[in-house]
Amino acid sequence: MADRLYRAPAAGALRIEPLGDLTAIFDRRSMQTHLVVAPMPEIIAAMGDTPCDAAMLAERLAAMFDLADAGDDDVAAVLCERLAELAALGLAAAA
Amino acid sequence: MSAVRTLVDLLAGRRGADGLAPRDWDGVIGAARAEALLATLAHRLADAALPPSVAALFADQRAAAAVARAQALWEAEMARRALAPEGIAFVLLKGTAYAAAALSCAEGRQIGDLDILVGWHDIGRAENELIEAGWEWVKPDPYDDAYYREHMHELPPLIHKARDRMIDVHHTILPRTHRVTPDALAMIGDAVVADGGFAVLCPSDMACHCAAHLLADGDLQGGLRNLWDFHCLTRDFAAADAGFWGELDARAALHGLRAPVQRAARLARDLYGAALPPGWNRNAAGDGWFVRRLLARDDWGRPTHFALQQAFYIRSHWLRMPPVMLAKHLWTKWRKS
Amino acid sequence: MRHSTRIAVGPVQFRIGSDWRAPIDALDRLYAGYPKDMARPADATVRLFAARPWRRWLRPSVHIGGDFIVPDALPLPLSMGLLAAEMGMNLQVALGWRRHMLLHASAVARDGRAVILSGESGSGKSTLAALLGEGAWRLMGDEFTLIEPASGDALGFPRAVSLKNAAIAEMAARVDPARLGPLLAGTPKGDIRHLIPRADAIAAMHEPARPALILFPRFGGAAAIEPMAPGEVFVRLTEASTNYVALGEAGFAALTRLVRETPAFGISYPDSAAGMALVEQLWAEAAR
Numbered sequence: 008m009a010d011r012l013y014r015a016p017a018a019g020a021l022r023i024e025p026l027g028d029l030t031a032i033f034d035r036r037s038m039q040t041h042l043v044v045a046p047m048p049e050i051i052a053a054m055g056d057t058p059c060d061a062a063m064l065a066e067r068l069a070a071m072f073d074l075a076d077a078g079d080d081d082v083a084a085v086l087c088e089r090l091a092e093l094a095a096l097g098l099a100a101a102a
Numbered sequence: 103m104s105a106v107r108t109l110v111d112l113l114a115g116r117r118g119a120d121g122l123a124p125r126d127w128d129g130v131i132g133a134a135r136a137e138a139l140l141a142t143l144a145h146r147l148a149d150a151a152l153p154p155s156v157a158a159l160f161a162d163q164r165a166a167a168a169v170a171r172a173q174a175l176w177e178a179e180m181a182r183r184a185l186a187p188e189g190i191a192f193v194l195l196k197g198t199a200y201a202a203a204a205l206s207c208a209e210g211r212q213i214g215d216l217d218i219l220v221g222w223h224d225i226g227r228a229e230n231e232l233i234e235a236g237w238e239w240v241k242p243d244p245y246d247d248a249y250y251r252e253h254m255h256e257l258p259p260l261i262h263k264a265r266d267r268m269i270d271v272h273h274t275i276l277p278r279t280h281r282v283t284p285d286a287l288a289m290i291g292d293a294v295v296a297d298g299g300f301a302v303l304c305p306s307d308m309a310c311h312c313a314a315h316l317l318a319d320g321d322l323q324g325g326l327r328n329l330w331d332f333h334c335l336t337r338d339f340a341a342a343d344a345g346f347w348g349e350l351d352a353r354a355a356l357h358g359l360r361a362p363v364q365r366a367a368r369l370a371r372d373l374y375g376a377a378l379p380p381g382w383n384r385n386a387a388g389d390g391w392f393v394r395r396l397l398a399r400d401d402w403g404r405p406t407h408f409a410l411q412q413a414f415y416i417r418s419h420w421l422r423m424p425p426v427m428l429a430k431h432l433w434t435k436w437r438k439s
Numbered sequence: 440m441r442h443s444t445r446i447a448v449g450p451v452q453f454r455i456g457s458d459w460r461a462p463i464d465a466l467d468r469l470y471a472g473y474p475k476d477m478a479r480p481a482d483a484t485v486r487l488f489a490a491r492p493w494r495r496w497l498r499p500s501v502h503i504g505g506d507f508i509v510p511d512a513l514p515l516p517l518s519m520g521l522l523a524a525e526m527g528m529n530l531q532v533a534l535g536w537r538r539h540m541l542l543h544a545s546a547v548a549r550d551g552r553a554v555i556l557s558g559e560s561g562s563g564k565s566t567l568a569a570l571l572g573e574g575a576w577r578l579m580g581d582e583f584t585l586i587e588p589a590s591g592d593a594l595g596f597p598r599a600v601s602l603k604n605a606a607i608a609e610m611a612a613r614v615d616p617a618r619l620g621p622l623l624a625g626t627p628k629g630d631i632r633h634l635i636p637r638a639d640a641i642a643a644m645h646e647p648a649r650p651a652l653i654l655f656p657r658f659g660g661a662a663a664i665e666p667m668a669p670g671e672v673f674v675r676l677t678e679a680s681t682n683y684v685a686l687g688e689a690g691f692a693a694l695t696r697l698v699r700e701t702p703a704f705g706i707s708y709p710d711s712a713a714g715m716a717l718v719e720q721l722w723a724e725a726a727r
Contacts, residue, residue, distance in 0.1 A: 022688065024695045029670025033691040037176035038169050038684070039265070040691055042674060095236060095264070097176070100183060127480035128454055135484075135506045135535075155452060155479055162537040169687035402440050402456055402486060403506070 010062075012102040013090050015054035021098070023048060037097055050089055051098065058102030061086040105129025105401040106326075112143060113330065114375040119150040127156055129401035136403035137326045141167040141210030167210045174198050174213035177267050178300055181216060184235035190228050193219040193293045193301045195272065195311065200331065203296040207334035211327075215259070215268040219303075221290055222273045229257055229271070237262045237269060275311050282318055284310070284357035305339040305346065306353035313366035314359050317392075321411065321418040325396045326373075333370040337377075347379045369393065440486060446470045446528075447479070449585065449596040449644055450538065453528055454481035458489045459499065462520030469521070469599045469620050469633055472641055483535060485527035487520060503527040507534040519623050522631060525601065529582060532596075533681040539585035539594060540686055540693050543679045546579035546593055546648075547571045553593040553648035554718060555584055555701075556656055557679050560628070563658035566606040567714050569634055573613055574715075578640040579648065588689040591696050592647035597640050599633035607632045609711060651725050653703040654718065662713045664721065665705040672703040 022033040030048045032041040046068075053059075053067040061083040068086075093099035103111075109130050111117035122130065134140040144160035144167075152160065178198050185192055194202050197213035220228045237260040256272040274286040289311075293301040303311060312335055316328040340346040354363040368389055370376035373396065395414050398407040405411060440456030442463040447453070457463050485505040489495045500514040501523040507530055515523045533541065544557040545568035554576075556564040565581040572578030579595030586593055599620060602610055607630060611619060620633035653672060676694060677683050683690045702725055708714035 022691065024691075026669040026673055026695065026698060028668060029673070031670075031673060031691070031695055033688055035688060036172065036179070038172045038687045039176075040677070040684075042670065094183075097180060097183075101187065124478050124480045128484070131480065131482075132484050132506070153478075153480055155482060158538065159482055165687075165689070166537045166685055169685060172687070403484060404486075 010060045011087075011090070012058040012060050013054065013094060013099040014058045014102040015051055015056065015099060018056065021051070023051075032098070034097065039097070041096055041098065047089065047093065050086070050093065054099065061090060064090070104397070106133040106137070106397050106399045109133050109137070109139065109143065110326065110373050110397070113139070113146055114373065116375060119147050119152055124153070127153065131156070131159070132401065132403035133399050136399055136405075138212050138324060139327055139330065141212065142327075142330065143210070145210040164210065167212070170213060171201050171208065171211075173267070174216065175201055175298075177216040177262075177265070177269065178202060178218075180235070180262070180265075181218060181232070181269060182300070184231045185228060188227060188231050190220065190224050190231060191290070191301065192228070192271075193290055193303060194296075195219055195275070195303070196315070199296075199300075199302040199308065200335075202298055202300040203302050205335065206338055207331040211331075215270050217270045217272060219272045219275065219286065219290060221287070225257065225271065225273050232260055232269065232271070236264060240268070275314055276318060282314075282358045284314065284359060288356065305335070305343070306350045307357075309335050309339065309350055310354050310357055310359050310363055313354075313363040314357075316366055317362035318359070321415040322392070322395050329366065329369055329373060329396065332366045333374040333376050336367065336370065347382065351381075365389065365392065369396070373397075440488075445475070445477070445481065446473060447476060448473070448528075448598050449580070449594060450482075451532060451536065451596070452476070452479050452482045453485060453531070454483075455485040455487070455524055455527070457487040457520070457524070458495050459487065459501070459517060459520060461517065462487055462501070462524045465521040465621065466524055469635060472635065472638060474641075483528070483531040485524065485531055487523055487527065490514070503530065505531050507531055515626075519626055521620065521633070522623050522626055525599065525633070528598065532583060536585075536682060537685060539587055540690050541680055541682050542584045542586065542676060543582070543681070544584040545581045546584040546595065547576035548579050548593075548595070548646075548648040549576050549722070551646075551648055552651035553579060553584075554652045554654060554722060555593060555650055556654050557676065558656055560603075561658070563656050563708075563711075563714065565600060566602065566609065566711060567656060567718065569600045569602065569606070569610055570613075570711055570715055571718060572637060572640060573610075577643055578636050579644075586650075586693050586697060587647065588686065588693040590647070591650070591693060591700070593650050594647050595640075595644050597636045597644050599635055602632050602634055604629045610634055650697055650701045652718075652721055653697075653701050654721070655703070655705045656714060657705065657707040658714070659709065660707040661709060662717060663705075663707045664717060667703040667705055669698045669703070673698045 020036050024031045029042050029044060032043060053064060053071055064086050065082050090099055108126060112119065134143045141163040144163040147160060178194055195217040197211050198216050200208035200211060240259045240261050256270050259268050259270060261268045275284050276282055289303055289307045292304045292307060294304050296302050312332045316325060316332060354360045364382060367378055367382050368386060369392055371378050372393055395410055398405055398410060400406050441458055442460045443454060443456040444463050444466055445454050455466060483506055487501050488504055490502055494500060499517040501517055501520050502514045503512060503523050503526055505527055542557060544555050545564040546553050546555045547568050556568055558564045568578055568581050578597055580597045581600040582598060583596045584593055585596055618635045623631045673694060704721055706717045708717055
C-alpha cells in the first residue's frame with residue numbers, strides 16, 4: 008500500500024484558486040470543483056510531473072516546506088491516506 | 103407544417119432557418135427540447151442567420167453540451183481506472199462512445215449514463231471493482247432486481263456515490279429473453295481503439311447497436327434522437343469506407359439484426375434524407391407507422407397519439423419477453439403503479 | 440394549449456400554456472406593466488395541464504410542466520393556478536437556463552451596485568428585498584439573481600414577489616393595493632400574495648449592477664453581523680445555485696471572482712426594521 012505510485016494531473020488540467028483557508032480546485036477534465044484544505048494543495052504541488060509514492064512524497068514535501076520528521080513512518084502513513092483520497096477524487100491516478 | 107416536422111427538415115437541411123416566424127421557433131425549440139435534440143439543432147444551425155434570442159440560446163446550448171461531454175468522458179476514465187488494473191476489458195457504447203471516437207453525432211448530444219459492454223465471464227468481477235471504486239446500487243425493488251439479473255442484458259443500475267452519475271454494465275446488447283440474440287463476443291472481439299485509448303465498437307457493429315437500440319429495445323421514445331445518431335454514423339462511415347454498407351449488411355445478418363438495421367436506414371432516408379445504396383432503398387409496409395410514432399409530438403412539446411404510443415410500448419415488451427412473462431410483468435407493473 | 444400568454448422577465452422570454460383560462464388571466468393582470476415583444480421567440484415553456492381530460496372540470500387540479508417536469512410532483516387545486524404558474528416559471532429557469540450563473544437569492548441595487556441576499560425560503564430574504572425596494576433601492580428580484588460569467592455583473596430577474604404569511608400584511612400597509620395579486624390562502628407554503636415590483640424596477644430590469652455585498656440573512660434572534668470567509672461563502676453559494684455545475688469552468692471562474700471581490704456577512708435580525716438597518720449599515724461600510 009505504502010509503495011503505490013501515483014501521478015498528478017498533467018499541466019493545465021487543474022485550475023487552482025486559493026480562497027482564504029480553503030483552496031478551490033477546478034478539474035478541467037471532469038468539470039468538477041473540489042474544495043480542499045492544507046495539505047492537499049501542497050501535496051498536489053509536490054507531486055509535480057513524475058510519479059511518486061508516499062515516502063518519495065514525504066521527501067519532496069520536506070524539501071519544499073519545513074516538515075519535522077519527514078522520514079517518520081506516521082508521516083508516510085498519513086500521506087498514503089491523502090494520496091488515496093486524491094485518487095478517489097480523480098485528482099491523482101495510479102501511475 | 104408541424105413543429106416536429108420543421109425540426110426534422112431543419113436537421114435534414116431540407117429547410118433553412120430563415121423564414122421561420124417567431125411562433126415557429128417556439129414550436130421547434132419546444133419539440134427539440136422534448137426530443138433531446140436542442141443542442142444538436144444548435145450545432146446544425148451554428149452558422150445560420152437567426153433571431154438574436156435564438157442565436158443566444160443556441161450558443162448557451164453548445165457551451166452546455168461541451169461541459170456535459172467532458173463529464174461523460176470523465177466517467178469513462180474513472181471506469182477505466184477501476185477496471186483496467188484488474189484486467190477487465192470493456193467497450194464503450196452509445197453516447198460516450200460517440201464522444202470518445204469524436205463522431206459527428208456526438209456534437210450537442212446529451213449523454214446520460216455511461217454504458218459499457220463487458221464479457222459475460224467478467225461481469226461478476228466488474229461489479230465488485232466498481233463497487234469498490236465508489237459506485238453503489240440504485241436501491242431496486244426486489245421484483246425488478248430479480249427481473250434484471252435473470253432477463254436483462256445488463257447489471258441493475260449503479261450510481262457513483264460522490265459524482266452522482268450512473269453506469270450501466272451490459273454483457274449483451276439486447277435482453278437475454280429477446281427474440282434476437284446479437285453476438286456480443288464478436289462485438290467485443292472486433293472492437294477498435296479510439297484516440298484517447300478507449301475501446302469502441304467497430305463501425306458496422308456501432309451502427310447495428312444503434313439500430314437495435316432504436317428499434318428492437320424500446321418503444322421509440324426519443325426515437326428521433328437515436329435515428330439521428332444512426333443517420334450520422336452511417337453517413338460518416340460510408341464516406342470513409344466505400345464498402346461500409348456491404349459490411350453493415352453482413353454484420354447485421356450475423357447478429358440477426360438485418361430487419362431493424364434496414365428499417366433504420368429507410369427511416370433515416372424518409373426523415374433525414376439519407377442517401378441509400380441499391381438494395382437498401384426499398385419501401386416496406388409498416389414504415390409509415392414508425393414515422394408517425396417518431397413524429398408524435400405537438401407544438402408544445404407534448405407526446406401525441408396516445409394509442410399509437412401504447413401500441414409501441416406493448417410491441418417493445420413483446421420483442422423482449424415470451425408472452426406468459428409479458429402478461430405477468432405488465433400485471434405486476436400495473437398493480438404497483 | 441387552449442389558453443396561453445407570454446411574459447418576459449430579465450433575459451428570459453416565457454410562453455405559458457394552460458388548460459384553464461383563470462391562471463392566464465391572473466398572470467396577465469400581474470404582468471400587465473411588463474414590456475412585451477410579440478416578435479421574440481420563447482426561451483422557456485411552462486404548461487399548466489390536467490392529468491386527464493375530465494380533470495379540467497372534475498375536481499380540477501393543475502399539474503406543472505413544460506420544458507422540464509418533476510415526475511410525481513403533486514398538483515395544485517385550480518384556485519392556486521397562479522402559484523402553479525409561478526412555480527412553473529421558476530422550475531424552467533432553474534433547470535434550463537445556461538447563460539448566467541443562477542443564485543437562489545434576492546437582490547437590490549443602488550448607484551449601479553448590488554446587494555445580494557442569499558438564503559432558503561423562510562430566511563426572510565424576499566421580504567427584506569421587497570421592503571428595501573419600496574425605499575431608495577431598486578428591486579432586482581426576490582427568487583433568482585443572475586451573475587454574468589464574463590463581466591461578473593449581477594442581473595435582475597424581477598418577477599412578481601412571492602409574499603408569505605406575515606409579510607403580506609407588512610407590505611400591504613405600504614403599497615398601493617393595485618400592486619398586489621389575489622390572496623392564495625392555505626397553499627403548501629401558507630398564505631401567499633404576489634407583489635408587482637415598482638415601475639422603475641421593471642423599467643430597469645435589463646440594467647446590470649456590480650455586486651457590492653453578499654448577505655446571508657436569518658430572520659429571528661438579536662441583531663447581529665458575522666463576517667464570512669470566502670471559502671465558506673463559496674460553498675454556500677454553490678449550494679444556492681441550480682446551474683453552477685452545468686456551467687463548467689465559466690461557473691467556477693464567475694463564482695471565485697464573486698467571492699473574492701465581494702465582502703460577505705451573515706446577518707440575523709428580530710424584525711424587518713432591524714434587518715433593513717443592518718443592510719444600510721453594511722452598505723455604508725462597503726461604500727467606503
